[in-house]
Amino acid sequence: MPKRSNEPVFWAxxxxxxxxxxxxxxxxxxxxxxxxxxxxxxxxxxxYERVSAFAASLPGAAFLxxxxxxxxxxxxxxxxxxxxxxxxxxGLSVVRVLCYGTAxxxxxxxxxxLVTAI
Amino acid sequence: MAVRRPYVRPMxxxxxxxxxxxxxxLREATSVFVALYALQLLYGLYTLAVGEAAFDxxxxxxxxxxxxxxxxxxxxxxxxxxxxxxxxxxxxMPVLYLxxxxxxxxxxxxxxxxIFAVISVAILGVxxxx
Amino acid sequence: xxxxxEIEIEVLRYHPETDSEPSYRTYRVPFAHETSVLQGLxxxxxxxxxxxxxxxxxxxxxxxxxGMMINGVxxxxxxxxxxEYHPGKLRIEPLAHLxxxxxxxxDQTDFLEKLASIQPYIIPAESKAVDEGxxxxxxxxxxxxYQYSECINCLLCYAACPQYGLDSGFLxxxxxxxxxxxxxxxxxxxxxDRMPIVNAQxxxxxxxxxxxxxxxxxxGVDPASAVNRNKVISTLDYFFRxxxxxxxxx
Ligand code: SF4
Ligand code: FES
Numbered sequence: 001m002p003k004r005s006n007e008p009v010f011w012a013x014x015x016x017x018x019x020x021x022x023x024x025x026x027x028x029x030x031x032x033x034x035x036x037x038x039x040x041x042x043x044x045x046x047x048y049e050r051v052s053a054f055a056a057s058l059p060g061a062a063f064l065x066x067x068x069x070x071x072x073x074x075x076x077x078x079x080x081x082x083x084x085x086x087x088x089x090x091g092l093s094v095v096r097v098l099c100y101g102t103a104x105x106x107x108x109x110x111x112x113x114l115v116t117a118i
Numbered sequence: 119m120a121v122r123r124p125y126v127r128p129m130x131x132x133x134x135x136x137x138x139x140x141x142x143x144l145r146e147a148t149s150v151f152v153a154l155y156a157l158q159l160l161y162g163l164y165t166l167a168v169g170e171a172a173f174d175x176x177x178x179x180x181x182x183x184x185x186x187x188x189x190x191x192x193x194x195x196x197x198x199x200x201x202x203x204x205x206x207x208x209x210x211m212p213v214l215y216l217x218x219x220x221x222x223x224x225x226x227x228x229x230x231x232x233i234f235a236v237i238s239v240a241i242l243g244v245x246x247x248x
Numbered sequence: 249x250x251x252x253x254e255i256e257i258e259v260l261r262y263h264p265e266t267d268s269e270p271s272y273r274t275y276r277v278p279f280a281h282e283t284s285v286l287q288g289l290x291x292x293x294x295x296x297x298x299x300x301x302x303x304x305x306x307x308x309x310x311x312x313x314x315g316m317m318i319n320g321v322x323x324x325x326x327x328x329x330x331x332e333y334h335p336g337k338l339r340i341e342p343l344a345h346l347x348x349x350x351x352x353x354x355d356q357t358d359f360l361e362k363l364a365s366i367q368p369y370i371i372p373a374e375s376k377a378v379d380e381g382x383x384x385x386x387x388x389x390x391x392x393x394y395q396y397s398e399c400i401n402c403l404l405c406y407a408a409c410p411q412y413g414l415d416s417g418f419l420x421x422x423x424x425x426x427x428x429x430x431x432x433x434x435x436x437x438x439x440x441d442r443m444p445i446v447n448a449q450x451x452x453x454x455x456x457x458x459x460x461x462x463x464x465x466x467x468g469v470d471p472a473s474a475v476n477r478n479k480v481i482s483t484l485d486y487f488f489r490x491x492x493x494x495x496x497x498x
Contacts, residue, residue: 002448008486011453011479015210021152022200023234027241029155029196032162033189037180041246046177048170055166064163068156075153081456082146085414087130106160113160113167123264124347124355129413136320138460139410146456206457210476218388 010077010100017074024067052117061114069107076103145202151195154188204230254278255330256337257288259300262348270348272339273297279330285338286314286325289352302352309466312402316352317341322407322464343403345413359403362419366427366445371438389434396429396474398467405461405471411454418454419445421461421471428474443485452478 036046044050054060076099083095133139165172179185207230208223215221254276262270275296277288286304293300302325304314309327316325319339330338346354372383405421406412412420419427427446431439445451455475462472 001444002450004444004447004486005449005451005453007449007453008479008483012483012487017152018199018203021196022203022230023237024241025152025155025196026193026200026234027238028159029189029193030242031245032159033155033180033192034186035246036177037186037189045246048166048173051173052166055163064159068160068163071152071156072160075149075151075156078146078149079153082143082149085133085143085146085410085456106157110160110163113163117167121265122349124349125262125264125270126347127270127344129345129410132410132413136460138463139458142458142460206459206472206476209457209459209462209470209473210480212477212480213392220391 010073013070013073013103014077017070017072017077020067020070021074025071028067055114055117058118061118065110065114068110069103072103072106076100145198148195148199148202151192152199155192155196200234204234253280253331253334255288255334257292258337258339259289259292259352260339260341260348261300261351263299263350277330279334281329281331283330284326285316285318285323285328285330285340288330288338289325289340300352301350310400312400315343315402315404315407317344317407322404324402324404324466327466343407345407345409345416346403354403356403358416359401359406359420359423362423363401363426366419366423366430366442367438368426368430370430370433370436371441372435373437383435385434392434393429393432396425396432396469399425399429399465399469400467402466404464404466405469408458408460408464410458410460411456415454417450419451421475422469424452424455424478425469425471425474428478443482446478447482447485452476452482455479 032046035041039045055064080096080099084092088095133143162173162176165176180189204227208226211226213220214226256274257277258272258274260270261267261273275292277291279288284307286307289300289302293302302314302316304326305311306313307326309324312324314325315322317323317340318325318328319333320341322343325340340352342348342352342354346356346358349355370383376383399422401422403422405425409418409421412418424446427442430436431442447453452475455472457472457476459472462470465471
């Protein structure tokens, strides 16, 4: 009998991250990467007070956790598979540990930072 | 008797052979920017925990032209990701029926575009408007 | 329409007894408005070089034997026409990702074994004698799998799938589409038997939804949807297998 793959775990995280990234990231990038640094429409868009209040609220923390961790799982899952497709065979298992390890570490760090902020 | 010696062609450079594959690789490449942007947000969250001075320094660093360019490219990548994701999502969804009618893939794709527009306007409105 | 135009056809040739590797040879072929690419190859075989090997049978896009790469795109040569490529030229190669047996004929063994492994037939709950009548189903039940049963085993989708090219252990688009076709049939109870194949790395998990298989399929089968719906099914099976009622499988 063929061996059952553990890929469903990673694929589920990849899929959830893909949905979140698709619906949320474009607007979020406009806010944090373009509008805030350019001071549009006003300088205080991402003021320390505003952002820390947001991160300390339960919905805000949940939002940040979901967006950051799932985007990491999504991104690194695809990066891993693309490297395989580009013909990286030697050290592929190391690449795998690095990719999913980064996603896992990022998830843990995000959770820690948010829990201490609340 | 004919000799059997099946010839297996090499795959090196396969993704350059067809425009469809090139676009596929472009789609997969969006993941690099999704991951980098998430790391960038994570770093911002870290400075928030360190304190106001660190956070303000992070905000100032975002004004660097290189960061602006990065976020511009990341925005394009995120939009390409969203577009391609919505387009193929119906292939993975269970088939939906309204009564005895199968909901067309096209309808599902447009429904996602609509939700995307609502979410985007909401985020931009709340953060930039309020 | 009269035959006055000529087109250049470049063909990848490989004769295992003399050639160490495949190489291209070019032929000039006259064509009319209704000359198919397959007929162009037949012209070469009949008039220019009788040693050219390729497969065909029905000449009407139903037997699935004439698939080849035309200018890098998997296609049925009997339903593509030389006029579509004029005034450019054609480069015809055997279906990509499959071993070349001879000239334009590929080795189909791997696919045929995979096809057999998914048990591509209805496995009924109880077998019935012919005089007990047929197994019936409603149009709505038929609608759930019909599209997938249109497959003609032409292998264009394998030639479109880079994951199969990179690792031929992958069960591949058509075999998975047909697996899904039987699993979705109300008269079939073979799903539990077929799920281990789906759940394996070589099952649905080798797929990254490139999606080109569905693009090239001449029969509108959409194998990509079969594969990716089964990722969801396999994921649910993975997480909820311990909650399944005992005796549901086996
Ligand atoms: S799924 Fe379509 S492309 Fe693939 S073998 Fe069947 S008919 Fe051909
Ligand atoms: S010859 Fe039968 S499909 Fe083309």
